[in-house]
Amino acid sequence: MRDPDFINFQPTKFNRREFVMTTLATGFAAAVQPVSAQTQITTDTAGLTAGEVKIPAKGGDMPAYRAMPANGKNLPTVLVVQEIFGVHEHIKDVCRRFAKLGYLAIAPELYARQGDVAGKGMDDIRKVVAQVPDAQVMGDLDxxxxxxxxxxxxxxxLAITGFCWGGRITWLYAAHNPKLKAGVAWYGRVEGAGTELQPKNPMDVVTSINAPVLGLYGGQDAGIPVEGVMKFKAALAAAGKKAEFVVYPDSPHAFHADYRPSYREKDAKDGWSKLLAWFKQNGVA
Structure with missing residues (x-):
């Protein structure tokens, strides 16, 4: 099965500048239904300020989900980058998990200019996401x-973490923002052919990566071969970059997604623990 964040739809030239999606979707994306209710984690908002906010960005106000301790100040901040399915309930819950630990976590809807993917099937989602320029994403994260x-x-x-589509973005943002303290990429694509709007992959920006990044990957990920991840690891080491990788031998793609059959509880929890330690080790927490 192909990695769902792999996009082979060829985009047309980007010319939209205003947001077409003005509010976040509710619940889960249609493409991931039915949700695995037995394993789905739900984090409450007790003691938190949590909900949708509007972020001034190029072209208008971008919807985002923000969670933080109530009345918190000078909080460590983590940018949470969505899966290919957008900022749906799982991504919002990840933000609340961070907030419970003392972070300000924010997940911007990075497809908001191109459209809402919540009600679409995978083929239509890929067509929307293929229209999202990397340059736009970097600016929206800034x-x-x-x-x-x-x-x-x-x-x-400031830290960043991202899943699936957002895992690739995590690596790219580490090469974009010199002020970033640390990143954790969950099963993000590291190599492949570029397109007009997504011209480079992490392998192409190795020498530009500024921040320490931890990569968490599944050994059974059909769309991201371990061989490619190891080649990327070697390139980072050769460039003198601080990066570590954990490959969970028995896990598939999206092993952290507790609302999907791909969820592997033991490896997801271990990855989360390693993420928190990585942020602390690198001066975020």
Whole structure:
């Protein structure tokens, strides 16, 4: 089965500038239904300020989900980058998990100019996501970090984590923002052919990566071969970059997604523990 964040739809030239999606979707994306209710984790909002916010960005106000300790100030900040399915309930819950641990977590809807993927099937989702320029995503993450710094976050303690589509973005953002303290990429694509709007993959920006990044991958991921991950690891080491990798031998793609059959509880929990330790080790927490 092909990795769902792999996009082979060829985009047309990006020319939209205004947001077409003005609010976040509720619940889970249609493409991941039915949800595995027995394993789905739900984090409450007790003691938190949590919900949708609007972030000033190029073209208008971008919807995002923000969670933080109530009345928190100078909080370590983590940008949470969505799976290919957008900012649906799982991504929101990840934000609340971070907030319970003292972070300001924010997940911007990075497809908001191109459309809402919540009600679409995989083929239509790929067509939307293929229209999202990497340059736009980098700018929107910068704007999200700037918003967080003005709303309770500490700009000197900025981290990023992303899943699936967002795993690739995590590596790219580590090469984009020199102020980033640390990143954790969950099963993000590391190599492949570029397109007009997504011209480079992590393998192409090895020498530009600024922040320490931890990569968490599944040994049974049919769309991201372990051989490619190891080649990327070697390239980072050769370039003198601080990066570590954990490959869970028996896990498939999306092993952290507790609402899907791909979820592997033991490896997901271990990865989460390693993420928290990585952030602490690198001056975020």
């Amino acid at each position: 704007d999200s970090a700037a918003w967080a710094a003005k709303n309770g976050g500490d700009p000197n303690k």
